[in-house]
Amino acid sequence: MVSKKRKDTENQNLVKKKIPNRKKLLKQKKFLLQKKLTLLKKIKLKKKKFQIEKNFLKKKKLLKKFQISVGSICEFKINALGLKNIGIDDRSKRYPVLIPNAKLGDRVKAKIFQINFNQKNKYAIAKLIEVIEKSKSIDNLINVNPGDILEINIKKVNEKGAGIVELENNYKLIIPNAQLDKTPVNVQITRIKSKYAFGHIINSSNINSSIIPxxxxxxxxxxxxxxxxxxxxxxxxxxxxxxxxxxxxxxxxxxxxxxxxxxxxxxxxxxxxxxxxxxxxxxxxxxxxxxxxxxxxxNSLTKKQKIVKYSISQMLKNGVHLGENESKCHAKMKKYIWLENYQKNKKDQPTTINLLKTHRCLNKALNRLTKYAFKGRNFLFIGTKQAAASLIEHASVFTKTSFFVNTRWLGGMLTNWATICESIFKIDKILREKQEIVYTLLKKRRKIKRILIPLLRFRQKTILKKFLAKKNQLLIKQLKSPKFSNFLSEQLENRKQILKLINKLKEDKESLNKLIVEKQLENRLLNYKLMNSNKDDKLNNTEQENDKLINLAMNRRNQIKIILNFLLVKKIDSEANISNKLFIQLIKKKINFIRKDYKKYSKLNKDIIGQKESKLTKEKKTTNPLIKAKRNIKKIFKFLSQKKKFSRVGFNLKNLKKIFLLKKFLKLLPLLKRVAKISQRKLKKIAHICMKKFIDLPLRRSFKKVFSYVYKDFLLGDSKKISSSQTKKWKRLEKYLGGISNMTKISEKAIYKNVAIIIGQKEEMNAVRECKKLGLETFHIVDTNCNPTLADHIIPANDDSKNSIKYILHKFLVRIRLAQKVRKNIDSKKNQALLRQKARLQIKKNQALLRQKARLQIKKNQSNKKSAPLKDSNNKKSVPLKDSNNKLILIRPIKKNQ
Missing domain, CATH: 2.40.50.140 (Nucleic acid-binding proteins)
Structure with a gap:
């Protein structure tokens, strides 16, 4: 039994030892696979590089065949003919070559003298040297020349909308953008090739467009x-x-x-x-x-002309047109000079710049500057002349994102930027401290300005109370004095006179209104007079005719008298004459006829005299009021002339009083003795004047004192000799590099994107060369002694006078500031949009997280309900038990009765 247990324990130990060996093997396999993959990638990359190099070499060889340069002599085969017999070879080289005076199909030797690389068209122009081979068969086949006009019916149209027409010897003509049409069309041939030609339609009025139905x-x-x-x-x-x-x-x-x-x-x-x-x-x-x-x-032409006239008048006032003497004038600036004013006798005459061209160049330059400012580029103002130095400093400060050099351009200021940065870093701490001091002093200035206006506006009563007592005492003294009493009496008399004059003026107004009415009546009467005068002329003519008739009648009467006297004499001589009796009878008949005429003329005379008398009476009635009106008008004019004198004197007195009060007001403002009720604009103006006179002057003095202490802080413990020499060095560096100190914060790429504005090209030639070397865009104010080809954008103007430089720089500043403001507004809107997007995304994320949490809680609650012990009928809970695998086993308790 013991041996079996030992074997089991040994087997278990072996298994435990084998497991780590497997892990190591797996790691080794992975490492080997990674190595193989990296090797395979390297091999693939090498193959790709080798193939790329091969292709590159092939392309180089091909390019050498197709490559062309100006002055190279090559062989060409002419594949096409254009207008004016220009041969075209568009196969043998990279881009088409145009050879004039060549024939189609010829092999030609030619020299290239021009290559044009436009965005759309690339072509070369060559000069014919020799004809190597001539074509014979092509001339017989083609019966068409470039430039010929043909009447053709288009019967076929291609898928791309090109019309195809067949000519003699299976020769085709291709017409782009053509349509099927029964009517004939005029076509001009533009290009000829060996098997086909190209043409375009001349009269497009007969053709209906295919775009619109x-x-x-x-x-x-x-x-x-x-x-x-x-x-x-x-x-x-x-x-x-x-x-x-x-x-x-x-x-x-x-x-x-x-x-x-x-x-x-x-x-x-x-x-x-x-x-x-x-x-x-x-x-x-x-x-x-x-x-x-x-x-x-x-803008209409009239508006444009007005704008141009106004701008030129402003330029003339500021002396922009004044140039250098003729002996100093540059040859390339003759385009921009007004040559008509030259005198032939005078040699060294001062030149005048053509202001129309300056206006045009200035507008182009301003449009370009606005684009650069809108893109966010920085500007570098350069001008070491005495007239331009102070203006350039102010301009760079107002633009905010610009730099300036107004003392001297050091060699390599841009090209040797690393060494100049080192010298700037020596002054960096001093400049920072000075900026902090300036910032603190300006803060105080702003606080003073903020306090001044509300004091002037809202604390009138509190300020006046302090000085009311003194004013009252002075007034009482003045009233008691005899001089003042005389003065008051004089003033009262003057006022009485003024009131009398005012009353007279009111009366005069009424009389003037009446006179206006009378004048209108006079005008009407004058019109009537003119009408009557025309009638009088007619009547005078009739009167003259009547007078003639009366004279004739009187002559006849006299003739009759003479005849009667003669007859009486004859009667006495011979009373018995019969012929005399007949003669007397004839005369009687004539006398009766004359009597009748005389009666008629006498009646007419009476009528004419009556008409004239009536007219004279009427005229007297009309002229009498006119004569009276004239007399009245003369009196009124005399009175008005006197009144004008009084009014002028009164007006001048009022203006003098206003000026006197303003002077007093300005004197008392620093002490705040008196504050009148004034509009907000006037208050701001007054505050601005006060700040200039009483606060800015001591601030400037304090700047100088404080800056002297800055150097002493850095030189504590050093001798006087060392400190003086060091301060001189620092001041010198500040003088030359103070305007470029902030350029160290920008990267080198941004420095190369700067825009240079140079004033006085001849004095700043080193700066011009450096800018050209680095590829900076330059704007030059160019005088007649400057070279305009060295600048990208020129403004021909006087660069010696302060007024002309100020005028041009003001125009630059306005455009730059406007572009910067527009850029800020756009950036702020973009930032607001981005913030809104971010806020929306965060809200969505938060909502998603809350949903996930809610789902997890629901799942947990459901799992807890399933795992919870079940309740019996007798409210006896089941006892939870766990298995070896930590699984719950639910066992209900058994009842006692069971």
Whole structure:
């Protein structure tokens, strides 16, 4: 029995020893498998690298065959002919080569003199040297030349929408974007090859577009605009159009018709019907064109002209147009100079800059600057001139994320950045302490400003009470004095006079109103007079005619008298004459006729005289009130001239009083002796003036004193000689590197993305070269003695005067600050959106966790209910028992009766 037990124990021990050996074996197997996998991966990678290298070498060999460079001489086979007999080889090299004065099928030797790499088109231009082989069979087959226009009926159309037409000798013509049509179409041939040619349709008015169905084309009311005859719809061309009220929409596009083309404009959210739009054509085809909206409601020509005139007038005021002398002028700056003002006699004449070009260049530069500021780039202001030094420092402070150099550009300030960083770290502690001091002093300044305005606004009564007693005493003394009493009496008399004048003015107003009415009546009378004068002219003409008739009658009367006298004489001589009797009878008849005429004319004269007398009476009645009105007007004008003098004197007195009171107010403000009831804007202005006069000046003095103690703290225990030399070094470093000290916080990549604004190119040539070497974008204010090719963006202007530099820097600052504010707003909105998303995700996670916890609790409760002991009828609980495997065994107690 003992031996059996021993064997069992030994077997158990062996089993226990074998188990760890198995674990070790498994670990070893895993380790070996991992090694094999890593080896296999390395082998695969080596194979891949070997294959890549092989492919690369093959490509290199192929590229050497296809590679071209300017000046290289190569052999080409001409596969196609273009317009103006330009040969094209698009197979032998990587991109097509254009060779003028070549024939189709010829093998040619040519020299490359130009290579163009655009985003869309890549091609090279070569010059023909020799023709190695000439083609003979191709010329007989082709009866078409590039540029020819043919009338063709398109009967076949490809799947891609290209029309195919068969010509003589099985030669084909391919026309892109064509349609089946019975009517003939004019086609111009653009390119010829050995078996086929390409062409495009010229007149697209006969062709219906395939994009929109015919029933909808009939309903469209297309837009028609008066366009210049020279204007051509080409890719990239621009137009300003007003959207008509009745326009069809197809999805996101508006459809218009212009010069026989359908124009599709992609809609934006802001565009509305009836708006004026600036369009750019992105794609132009024979049937349709695609447009892009650049600007909504662009400025009219008159508005643009006004803006330009105003900006040029501002430039002239600030002296931006003044350039250097002609002898100092750079040859490449002649584009930007106003050459018409040159005098031929004077050699060394000062030049004038063309301000229209400066305006254009400035607008381009400002648009570029806003983009960089919106992207979050930093700016580096450089200008060591006396005129520009202080302005550059202020500009860099206002932009907040910029640096400046205004004393001297040290060699290698950007290229040798590591050594300059070391010298900046020497001053780092001093600069930090100075910043802390400035920050504390500015805090105090803000507190003072915050206290000042509420004191001025809300504590008027408490401030006035202290000085009311003194004021009252002074007033009592003044009242008792005889001078003051005389002064008061004079003032009272003056006031009485003023009141009299005011009453007179009121009366004058009433009289003036009456006069206005009278003047209106006068105008009416004058109109009537004009009408009457025209009638009088007519009557005068009639009177003249009547006078003529009367004169004729009187002449006849005189003639009759003379004849009668003559007859009487004859009677005396010969009374018995019979002929005389006949003669007398004839004369009697004439006399009777003359009497009748005389009666008529006498009546007319009486009527005319009566009319004239009536007119004279009427005119007298009308002229008498006018003469009286003239006399009254003269009197009123005299009175008004006197009144104006009094009013001017009164107005000047009022202004003087206001100025005097303001001066007093400003004097008493620091002591807060008197505070009047003023609007909030005026209070802020007054507070600003007080801060400048009474707080900023002592603060500046305190800055100088405190900064002197900063150096002493770092030089405790050193001798005077060492401390003085060290302070000089630190001050020198601060002078040259103080503006760039914050640049150490930025990475080197961010430094290379900086934008440099340079003023005075000739003085800062080292800075220009370093910026160009590192690839920084540069904006130069360029005078006539500067080189414009060294800058990326130029502003031709006077870089010597302070006013011109101030004008340009102000424009820069406005744009930069606006872009930074827009960027901040967008970033804040993005951050708010991210926070909302995070909050929603957290809420969802919390809700999911709560659900999981609830489910687990429900499961636990259910398991507890199952495992709980069952209750008997006699309320006797069952006794729980456990098995060897820790399983519950429920046993009910047995009743005694059973």
């Amino acid at each position: 015919l029933h909808s084309q009939i309903k469209l009311k297309f837009f028609k605009k008066k366009i210049k005859e020279n204007f051509q719809l080409v890719q990239g061309s621009k137009l300003t159009i007003k959207i008509p009220k009745k326009v069809k929409k197809y999805g996101k596009y508006l459809v218009l018709k212009l010069k026989g083309l359908l124009i599709f404009l992609k809609l934006n959210g802001k565009v509305k019907i009836g708006n004026k739009i600036r369009i750019k054509f992105t794609k132009v085809n024979s049937n349709f064109a695609l447009g892009k909206i650049l600007k909504i409601n662009p």
